[in-house]
Amino acid sequence: MKHVSILIPEGHISLTNIDGTYQILSEVNSFQIAMGKPPLFAVQLVGLSKEASLRNGLFTIKPDVLIDEIEKTDLIIIPALFGEHEQSMALNQEFIPWIIQQRENGAEIASFCVGAFFLAATGLLNGKQCATHWRLANEFRAAFPDVNLVDDKIMTEENGLYTSGGAYSYLNLLLYLVEKYAGRDTAILIAKAFMIDIDKNSQSPFIIFQGQKTHNDEPIKKAQEFIETNFQEKITVDQLADMLAIGRRNLERRFKKATSNTVSEYIQRVKIEAAKKSFETDRKNISEVMYDVGYSDIKAFRTIFKKITGLSPIDYRNKYTKKVEKLEVA
Structure with missing residues (x-):
């Protein structure tokens, strides 16, 4: 039986991640028992205190055990922690050495959504x-430049470390873990x-590109604003360099550093x-x-559109423009 530790951090956390994980893993156990097999998971809520107050006291969770009561666990679940990252870290600092120690003892670890920051x-x-x-991709990259963020993916796995994309994509990671531990049928x-x-494997169709303007490089912000205002036109790096009186190579270097995109990538993303x-x-x-967004080659448009969104233009249009049908009354 695998021991699963669902962390109950202090502060503003996702109740959905906690309850959803508990329900799904408990249901796996029910399926196992119905098939005459022993339960697969021993699930516990693990906290730093005997009672965690959430959402300014609106909800209260009482963990099953505290971290110092668990010598060894097989899987650690980190739910999404919302609010200021520094504040969340300060409230939950005691989890860090415990997580590292459990990892050294062989535990696998899964984070949901912005739990990746923790x-x-x-x-x-x-x-x-x-x-x-995807909404916090730029903030994550700035905070953790040594981590390879892949903001288009629903989930990642690398050597027993699992992460999921935004919001309810944690369900897809849970399914993946269920398949790994209990098999495809379950x-x-x-x-x-x-x-x-x-079968959902990408959050690209859900990403809304809002530009990356949390940096302090004002000339680059001007370049971004020019692109966003004139994206229908043909814009070149040389044109932007001349407009800003910055050398081409210097502009390209600063643009990439500030936005995590090359100039051409940024133009493509604004158009798409x-x-x-x-x-x-x-x-x-x-x-x-x-034609409205400045492309004249249908093949190039389709290729770039699918690369960025994960869907062809026609599939994207069909996905988001279907009319809501009235429910039939029996």
Whole structure:
């Protein structure tokens, strides 16, 4: 039987991650028992104190055990911790050496959504891939430059360290873990019981590109604003360099450092974001939208669109423009 420790950090955390994990792993045990097999998971809520007050006292969780009561665990679940990262770290600093020690003893670790910030703070993700919510990708990269953030992925696995993307994508990571520990048949049963899309593997279709302007390089911000205002036109690096009176190589270096994108990547993402919005709200065909955002080659447009969103233009339009059908009354 695998011992699973669901962490109950102090502060503003995801109750959904905690309750959802508990429910799904408990249901796996129920399936095992129904098939005449022993339960697979021993699940415990693990905290720093005997009672954790959440959401300004609106909810209270009483952990089963405290960290110093557990000598060894097999899997640690880190739920999303919201709010200021520094404050969350200060409140939950005592978890860090315990997590590191359990890792050294062979434990696997899974973080959900922005729980990746807490896992990264242990240093265990350095040099490894990691997923988190796409909205905080730039903040994560700035805080943990030694971690290889892949903000398009629903989940990552590397040597027993697991991370999931934003919000409810934690369910997909849970399914993955269920399949790993209990087999594909059980994972399919859980997917059907909880109505989870078992094949979802990317959060690219959900990403809203908002630019990266949390830096302090003002000339680069001007370049970004120019791109976002004139994306329908042909914009070159030389044009931006001349406009800002900055050398081309210096501009490219500073732009990449500030935005985590090259100039050409940024232009592409702005164009594709405009195309996405058009597909979501207008009834224009693919070619019309393509021309509106400054592309003239349909093959190039399709290729770049799919690279960024994970879907073809027509699949994206169909996904987000379906009319809501009225429910039939029996």
